[in-house]
Amino acid sequence: MFERARRLCISLGLAVAAATAGLAGAAQAQIPFLEAPAAVPKYAAIVVDAKSGEVLYAKRADSPRYPASITKIMTLYLTFDALSTGRLKPDETIVISPHAAAQAPTKLGLAPGETLSVNDAMQALAIKSANDVAVALAEKLGGSESRFAAMMSLRAQELGMVNTRFVNASGLPDSRQISTARDIAILSRAVMRDYPQYYRLFSQQQFTFRGVTMNNHNGLLGKMPGVDGLKTGYTNASGYNLAVSAVRDNRRLIAVVMGGPSTAARDLNAEDLLLTGFDVMNRRDRGERITVAQNLFEPEPTGPIMRPSAEQGDGEQDGLKIVLASATPPPAQVSNFTIVEPRTTALRGTQSADRDDKPERKAAGRWIVQVGAFKSKSLAKKQLTLIDQRFKKAFGKADSRVAEDDGTYKAQFKGFSEDNARDVCRSLKAKKMACMVISPG
Structure with a gap:
């Protein structure tokens, strides 16, 4: 409580100092960021x-x-x-x-x-x-x-x-x-x-x-x-x-x-985000069901989100081109190096992350699909097993292997045609999962 009060005083102090100095524009630029970051x-x-x-x-x-x-x-x-x-x-x-x-x-x-x-x-x-x-x-x-x-x-x-x-x-x-x-x-x-x-x-x-x-x-x-x-x-x-x-x-x-x-x-x-994050984790340990957004008194995310686009159109102030989508972002998956576990939460609409809706591998070939790089062979093998279980239609007929390169163990599936390898990777990336196509060499 003391920490939060101290931070509120700092925030107000910044705004007051800017106004006192006659920097009204600077104060207006900072106040929304401190009180409602999403406004920037x-x-x-x-x-x-x-x-x-x-x-x-x-x-x-x-x-x-x-x-x-x-x-x-x-x-x-x-x-x-x-x-x-x-x-x-x-x-x-x-x-x-x-x-x-x-x-x-x-x-x-x-x-x-x-x-x-x-x-x-x-x-x-x-x-x-x-x-x-x-x-x-x-x-x-x-x-x-x-x-x-x-x-x-x-x-x-x-x-x-x-x-x-x-x-x-x-x-x-x-x-x-x-x-x-x-x-x-x-x-x-x-x-x-x-x-x-x-x-x-x-x-x-x-x-x-x-x-x-x-x-x-x-x-x-x-x-x-x-x-x-x-x-x-x-x-x-x-x-x-x-x-x-x-x-x-x-x-x-x-x-x-x-x-x-x-x-x-x-x-x-x-600093606010970190302090609030630690507070939320401690409160969870005590049995409370709380999120950082709730602790910051923010509403849960809704409305349009921004996606990268190659099309011409209106962009943000920094010149990045964006398009608007009405969907809510998919549940967060931070990285492939935490082994991917099957999920049951819906990604978009009624589509489930557990549905095996990936393109079927139709033609055999020499192209490789890589689904992660790890610091141990056991982790790479575990990733191969989980990917094979979750995406059987895409990987069921492929040959799995762990390729070592300078101490890095790469989880790979071999036996795709070029077109199918790229289709499979596009589907995995749409699920926020790492995937890379490797040509025969």
Whole structure:
């Protein structure tokens, strides 16, 4: 109760301070965000239980948004992957290319030909959010930034980030680079799950490089007890973004806020979501049936939702094209790396998630359908079994296998024609499940 009262005072204080300074426009921009986040057009948010993957709160969580520098979580994820498999060493040297040096701030400002270690580069990304270093790492791992971006998009699909596309390693403005609050939550969980030994980088509050000390952009570090990551992001088009995680009472939550009107409003909202999430989990432990939305005194989601569209039409202020649909979003499934269990809740209308309404595999072939990538063979096998049980018509005649690649175990079904493989994947993605088509090689 004290915490909530304190936060109300802070919210009112922000509005009063803005009005007193004569900044009526700024006050009007902040007040709706603090009191009714859904009123801000760019706003999207999600709160996830990091252990179970349960979505505790979602607001426009599947609407397209520009990730900005939150992109660097994926750049670091692939760097951690290279370190864990021995393809990269912490003390290995990275050279700044002319392309890397030409990136817009925020950056370290290194000249072409200058070098830094992989260890320093990771800190520069996690703490300073250095765009020049992000590009240099991309070139080191992918040969070029564009090729590395393709690797990022591929890994995103493998993790279940079905609405994400990367075209650069930094998050600098590009209308083709989009993600969603849900997908960022998936990525955040993946970092914690797969590379806990490197996750601590996101909790580091300062980074000193060549005698210059730089502070972490995440203002909740050291301010809100339990917060230990992850990453901020900002461009004019995206607004103020934040992926943040906190631990209390041996329970971890992840909150993603996108499209905030200011750093202060974004951080305040993220803190509110986390505090409310922990409160809801504690009340559930005592037997109460409560949701985060109810605890925030918000109505349950209804009305039109936004979907990405390639068609021309009216868009949001950030230029993303949208179409309106009258359906309610499907029940949240955070990621394929929490093994998919059969569900009985309806997705749209009377269609059930348990119905075996996938296209039947008609023609044999050499094309492969991949349904997940895991860090252990047993998890990959379990995924194959569950997918086969749930989608018998699509996968019943296919040969299942686990393919190992640098310590990653990929759950795959082999024996499709190209057309049928793509049909099956489209159907699985419509259920918010990870799926990727692989050509014969």
